[in-house]
Amino acid sequence: MAQQPEAGRRAPLNKERVLRAGVALADDSGIESLSMRRLAQELGVVPMALYKHVPNKEQLLDGMADTVVAQIDLSASGSDWKDVVRRRVLSARRVLLRHRWASQVIESRTGPTPAVLEYLDSMIGTFRDGGFSVDLTHHAMHAMGSRLLGFSQELFDDSGSAGPNGGAEALAAMAAKYPRIAELAAGAAHDTASAVGRSCDDQFEFEFALDLLLDGLEKLHQRGWTSTGSGSGA
Amino acid sequence: MAQQPEAGRRAPLNKERVLRAGVALADDSGIESLSMRRLAQELGVVPMALYKHVPNKEQLLDGMADTVVAQIDLSASGSDWKDVVRRRVLSARRVLLRHRWASQVIESRTGPTPAVLEYLDSMIGTFRDGGFSVDLTHHAMHAMGSRLLGFSQELFDDSGSAGPNGGAEALAAMAAKYPRIAELAAGAAHDTASAVGRSCDDQFEFEFALDLLLDGLEKLHQRGWTSTGSGSGA
DNA sequence: ACCTGAACACCGTTCAAGT
DNA sequence: ACCTGAACACCGTTCAAGT
Numbered sequence: 001m002a003q004q005p006e007a008g009r010r011a012p013l014n015k016e017r018v019l020r021a022g023v024a025l026a027d028d029s030g031i032e033s034l035s036m037r038r039l040a041q042e043l044g045v046v047p048m049a050l051y052k053h054v055p056n057k058e059q060l061l062d063g064m065a066d067t068v069v070a071q072i073d074l075s076a077s078g079s080d081w082k083d084v085v086r087r088r089v090l091s092a093r094r095v096l097l098r099h100r101w102a103s104q105v106i107e108s109r110t111g112p113t114p115a116v117l118e119y120l121d122s123m124i125g126t127f128r129d130g131g132f133s134v135d136l137t138h139h140a141m142h143a144m145g146s147r148l149l150g151f152s153q154e155l156f157d158d159s160g161s162a163g164p165n166g167g168a169e170a171l172a173a174m175a176a177k178y179p180r181i182a183e184l185a186a187g188a189a190h191d192t193a194s195a196v197g198r199s200c201d202d203q204f205e206f207e208f209a210l211d212l213l214l215d216g217l218e219k220l221h222q223r224g225w226t227s228t229g230s231g232s233g234a
Numbered sequence: 235m236a237q238q239p240e241a242g243r244r245a246p247l248n249k250e251r252v253l254r255a256g257v258a259l260a261d262d263s264g265i266e267s268l269s270m271r272r273l274a275q276e277l278g279v280v281p282m283a284l285y286k287h288v289p290n291k292e293q294l295l296d297g298m299a300d301t302v303v304a305q306i307d308l309s310a311s312g313s314d315w316k317d318v319v320r321r322r323v324l325s326a327r328r329v330l331l332r333h334r335w336a337s338q339v340i341e342s343r344t345g346p347t348p349a350v351l352e353y354l355d356s357m358i359g360t361f362r363d364g365g366f367s368v369d370l371t372h373h374a375m376h377a378m379g380s381r382l383l384g385f386s387q388e389l390f391d392d393s394g395s396a397g398p399n400g401g402a403e404a405l406a407a408m409a410a411k412y413p414r415i416a417e418l419a420a421g422a423a424h425d426t427a428s429a430v431g432r433s434c435d436d437q438f439e440f441e442f443a444l445d446l447l448l449d450g451l452e453k454l455h456q457r458g459w460t461s462t463g464s465g466s467g468a
Numbered sequence: 469a470c471c472t473g474a475a476c477a478c479c480g481t482t483c484a485a486g487t
Numbered sequence: 488a489c490c491t492g493a494a495c496a497c498c499g500t501t502c503a504a505g506t
Binding site: 104107108117118120121122124125128134137138139141142143145146147152174177178179180181183184200204205206208209212213215216217220227 | 338341342351352354355356358359362368371372373375376377379380381386408411412413414415417418434438439440442443446447449450451454461
Binding site for chain 4: 035036037051056057
């Protein structure tokens with residue numbers, strides 16, 4: 001984790017080593033503990049030395065995000081655009097799950113990094129090669145949104161939110177206040193026969209939403225939908 | 235903007251005034267310039283005074299997010315679940331557009347605030363009242379994702395990204411490198427007759443994706459879809 | 469010419485000293 | 488008992504002094 005903290009004869013620093021150490025530090029200790037000073041220390045180097053390879057912290061984060069996005073496997077190909085999109089997105093998701101801090105950092109970038117541009121370009125190409133018009137492709141990309149990159153904001157996480165102050169009674173109070181949420185959290189399965197116990201499978205939810213979007217796009221495409229005339233759907 | 239900077243006789247501080255000042259400061263100067271010290275100064279108060287009303291900065295942000303989410307109009311009702319969901323989500327979007335910092339802050343919260351819980355609860359109720367099973371409602375909420383709260387990560391913004399160093403030639407270089415993106419950015423309309431010039435209408439894109447999801451959910455609902463058996467769609 | 473320690477202008481938060 | 492200035496342990500980044 002700490003790379004050769006002995007003085008002298010450290011490997012010469014370069015941008016790639018700085019970025020890789022940043023990724024490793026964020027992976028291990030969380031993005032909130034990534035500071036220029038801490039990263040320098042991790043590399044056995046004086047803080048100022050980093051500024052030789054990276055202009056400032058913001059561009060360090062750009063580079064780290066790029067490093068992660070570049071890991072997405074874009075090699076999927078074939079005649080079925082839906083399958084190709086699906087495989088790339090699921091590859092993106094696997095990458096982003098390995099670097100939990102990355103979605104937050106990607107979102108906070110002001111502009112897209114080169115790897116993001118490359119990813120978007122290849123994804124647009126898949127829709128176009130599948131016969132989508134430029135117009136529909138444009139809307140499709142927006143519809144996919146952050147799901148394209150393998151993440152989507154989860155607004156709540158339905159694992160037990162029992163804090164330190166009281167478990168059962170706090171949960172009961174919440175159930176009384178927000179009965180619909182409690183109903184969902186209670187199992188999401190007491191009106192189906194067999195799915196009891198599966199409280200929330202993130203992967204399933206992700207693919208459910210992904211397929212909902214892909215199926216909807218497929219229907220629009222088959223129907224020859226364009227943004228002029230048909231309004232907004234149905 | 236600066237509230238009574240004259241010394242003496244300032245209105246007594248309370249939590250609500252602190253939160254409102256925080257929201258105003260973030261609206262005016264951006265979330266990155268919201269610091270405890272700066273906020274205190276804005277209120278004509280010593281930094282330590284804030285800690286009487288808010289335990290720390292993180293909970294200040296919780297409170298600010300809550301203040302914003304509480305502004306969403308939940309009064310929409312009727313027998314058409316889709317219309318009700320749509321109206322609430324578009325109200326959420328209007329609120330979030332008034333407070334550009336809010337989506338980022340909401341995402342960065344570790345747990346949902348009371349106003350978010352109330353919003354989610356009422357939205358779940360709308361699906362349930364529309365006849366959705368608990369199971370399908372659960373997946374529907376995940377599928378809507380952050381779009382429920384009126385925002386969705388836009389991974390790129392297709393307005394001209396010509397930086398200070400070179401306009402046209404930089405753009406041409408980008409077009410050569412990412413031809414599919416350039417094609418989309420170039421107008422998104424040269425294969426339709428009349429929509430020339432509308433480069434990207436955020437509101438349209440938002441509603442397009444929203445309706446794609448709502449239409450897909452409607453079809454699943456009509457079909458009596460459940461998560462057991464039918465796999466993941468179509 | 470290169471490198472780097474000290475310094476600058478900030479942070480969020482603690483704590484002891486003052487009233 | 489209450490309030491608050493100074494202090495602590497940090498930041499990112501600049502810059503001048505040292506080699």
